Amino acid sequence: TGKGIISGAGGYLRFRTNAGDIWDDEDHPDVPFPTASPYRLRGVHFLDSDLGFVVGQWYRIAKTTNGGYTWNHVNPAPQLQGQNLLAITFNTNGSHGVAVGEAPNSSGPKILRTTVTAPVGSAWGVPSQITEYPGTISTDKELRAVAWAGNETFWTAGATGLIYQSSDGGDQWQQFLPPGVPWSTFNSFEIEGVAFRDLNTGLFVGSTVGSTNGLGLAFRYLDNSGTISWDDVGPTLPLSLNFWRIHGVALNVPGDKAYAVATAFDASTGEELGILLEKNGIAGASRFSVVG
Numbered sequence: 001t002g003k004g005i006i007s008g009a010g011g012y013l014r015f016r017t018n019a020g021d022i023w024d025d026e027d028h029p030d031v032p033f034p035t036a037s038p039y040r041l042r043g044v045h046f047l048d049s050d051l052g053f054v055v056g057q058w059y060r061i062a063k064t065t066n067g068g069y070t071w072n073h074v075n076p077a078p079q080l081q082g083q084n085l086l087a088i089t090f091n092t093n094g095s096h097g098v099a100v101g102e103a104p105n106s107s108g109p110k111i112l113r114t115t116v117t118a119p120v121g122s123a124w125g126v127p128s129q130i131t132e133y134p135g136t137i138s139t140d141k142e143l144r145a146v147a148w149a150g151n152e153t154f155w156t157a158g159a160t161g162l163i164y165q166s167s168d169g170g171d172q173w174q175q176f177l178p179p180g181v182p183w184s185t186f187n188s189f190e191i192e193g194v195a196f197r198d199l200n201t202g203l204f205v206g207s208t209v210g211s212t213n214g215l216g217l218a219f220r221y222l223d224n225s226g227t228i229s230w231d232d233v234g235p236t237l238p239l240s241l242n243f244w245r246i247h248g249v250a251l252n253v254p255g256d257k258a259y260a261v262a263t264a265f266d267a268s269t270g271e272e273l274g275i276l277l278e279k280n281g282i283a284g285a286s287r288f289s290v291v292g
Helices: none
Strands: 004-008 012-016 041-046 052-056 060-064 085-090 096-101 110-115 129-131 143-150 153-158 163-166 172-175 189-198 201-208 216-224 227-232 241-251 257-266 271-280
Touching (some): 052 085, 060 085, 085 153, 096 143, 096 153, 153 189
Parallel strands (some): 189 241
Antiparallel strands (some): 143 153, 153 163, 201 216, 201 241, 241 257, 257 271
16 A cells, blocks of 8 residues: 554654655644653554554553554553553454563563454453463563464564464464474574464574674574474674674565564674665575675
């Protein structure tokens, strides 16, 4: 449709109607939320050109039915002094949706789900079950990304290598660990982005923690008739680039290419760089390459 919306701190929204050539402030005096509010907006998802959702500070979820010009809260109500929801997604017909975010260290991962209601996305609740592997309990339960893979299957991921998968529309979740990868190694992976082409093929991107220079990472998940492959598909960058991380990943519409955005510090020039990465062939083991 050529339309797009981005969100940020201070209740900030910008929107475009011309395929991204010009971005305008969404500044309408009659909009009660979220424009001009002090609340941080952390994620946005649209099912079509009119119906969309944003998530953010204090576990807020808001909905628009007119392309983002007006917004209203949905249930549950915001939890004042609570933490943030960071990402939201739906399947294509809106029958299932999942929102994820931060959670207190004493509680489990923060996941909310919605199923078919009239209207779509009007009420959200917690999953009935989240199963974790023994010995992998993390004190940081922050989930930063969520993706729909097909049918009723969703994936979410975030801090300290936490990955969960649901195959029933978000009601029950099972933690995922790559085959042959020990938790003591995997929990240094800070996952920032997830994208799935179909039920069997997905990408996870992020960076390491606890490293002096930091290292951007990208992995391909492939399920070949029940045999799971987990392959490093991260780019090879010049040695002068330090402190770099990959922030997000998305697939093109045919699903044959992936794009990721990254930042890096160039020690040779002292500059901080924004980097665009591309991967051809989602199911293949080829690595991301720098395209800009």
